[in-house]
Amino acid sequence: MSRLGSIGARLYRGEVGYDFVGKRMIWYGISILITITAIVGLMVQGLNMGIEFKGGAVFTTPKNTAVSVTQAQEDVQEASGHVPIVQKLGEGELRIQVSGLDTAQAEKVRQQLSTEWNIPAKDIAGELVGPSWGEQIANKAWTGLGVFMILVVIYLAIAFEWRMALAALIALIHDLTITVGIYALVGFEVTPGTVIGLLTILGYSLYDTVVVFDGLKEGAKDITKQTRYTYSEIANRSLNGTLVRSINTTVVALLPVAGLLFIGGGFLGAGMLNDISLSLFVGLAAGAYSSIFIATPLVADLKERDPQMKALKKRVLAKRAAAAAKGKTEGSEGDSDEPHDEVPEDAATAGAVVGQRRQESRGGRGKRR
Template sequence: MAKKRDSLGARLNRGEIAYDFIGNRKLWYGLSILITITAIVALAVRGLNMGIEFQGGAVFTTPKSEVSVSQAQEYAEEASGHDAVVQKLGSGALRIQVGGLDTAKSDQVRSELAKDLGVEETKIAAELVGPSWGEQIATKAWTGLAVFMILVVIYLAIAFEWRMAVAALIALIHDLTITVGIYTLVGFEVTVGTVIGLLTILGYSLYDTVVVFDSLKEQTKDITKQSRYTYSELANRSINGTLVRSINTTVVALLPVAGLLFIGGGVLGAGMLNDISLSLFVGLAAGAYSSIFIATPLVADLKEREPAIKAHTKRVLAKRAAAAAKGESLEDGDADSDVHRDAFDEDEDRTAVVGPRGRRGRASEQRG
């Protein structure tokens, strides 16, 4: 009976196969730069669709109605003279947002909407929102984001090193930029829920990055005491070693968020779920991508600039060239034995210097 072939995930986890993420880092950098430029251009051209909480205005919630979303939007814009955003709720009710309305104008629009929709005016709930409240929320969000970034950099610099802190910060900015760009392209409203989602994804993004960094820290401990792997190669082994874990945790986290986004917001019509679920969905996916394709390759680039790591890389490449000239090969499975062999060679060197004296000392002890 043929032996059952192991799954791709199992082989990745055991290190039997690996993909050269670090070697192809220029491709990932180029792709990320392209996506980032697209997001920035879209933001500059189209801008964000700011919700009523940030621009001020009124929110009208009607009872269940047979009027279509497009027709209700037309009624609201005719009554107010401003652009309106209409969402169909799961119960069949309508949520109509109109910006730039004061109290008097809000009452007038409410009355006209009741006539157009054929419902009693008292059954239309109206909520007036001032723009100052949104400004306070935005200010607090920016403050919280800045404090979070500073604490992240300090923590990673202490727990790991400053190069990893810089790489993680760049990856976080990368994730935020992509998420904001998607909001611009899709046209979803930016509400308080969006801000909460953006702040939430920072933790998820950082989690995957720290997992890879922790593996990288262990892999590169005493790296100069061995002459088989360069820093970039060990970084690549760290990514491949944690790849299955990163994929599994990301998929598990994305599934419930996808339920909120596509079922709750799309099928059931709970439009307010889109605000937070889209930012979570895009942010989780971007965070998993950046931890593998951006953060760790950046650390490898920064470390390879160090004089000690440069010298180590030259030593590894020289050893390989010498082995290739002799027709020898270095097997990956001998990595640990190579470290031990290097340490043994160092011990032999020390013994060659002090060994005879030590033997005379032991001989004299025996005579004594």
């Protein structure tokens, strides 16, 4: 078995673990800081909406055009008065997007580019794009997002409970806010592909969260009939039990998306791949983070407010305190033939990193003569 597989097995059995739930205030603080940064970037810089949402003109030059991307940007900006987006296509073609042009302005720009680049005007294909199509896509995306959120809350409330549904909804809003904020800070163009990417990450964001919730639901069954663990400790054990699985699925999903973003869009210059790949990359990473550090700790916070869970926590802590006091009393009596009762390992490690559990070895007691 690999080292990672061995760690995963030990996490699943509860032999090792990390107190994610106990340190939840740290994760909340980090998430709030990132979210505020994303919102400020969105408010100050705004989104770089694509031509599909603003309207404008799209020009395509013929094959083997002897004009560089930089030169084309300068010439088009001088001719139109707007900052263009220039992409180099296969076989030397250039695709030029200029926002805010009407029919007369687009024709004027095409004639000027034809003169400067010594290309017949008829060979420079021009197309006007109206903003109404992009607005329709945006409106339908908002409608789909709203319906999706409502259905998710209803399903999770029925399959699990309302606290888990609320935590999952907050995690989803957290992921979307961060992704949109990163788009604003980076300045990538928002296109219909971006909208598709944003809607796609919702499913990925929920996947790990639902897996942890399912384990938590199973582990918390008949929780009030025992006095060994509090609800937060059971939530933490469930989270550790699925930790390696969450990491594996996230890494496997991120690798091809990273290839599209950094190799296809960055190294090879296929800018159109950036539209969907950035939203997927940021959304997948944010979804994995929120399922581990936000959703489950938030459920534990909400659940610990329940009167039954408060009473359970008091019983668990009282039992541990009694066991600790009994162990100290018996330890002060010196050596004895009777074995000492030990405080449960989980009591000593409830708020920190859990170490290797000790296996009690009870040898046969010799007969006295």
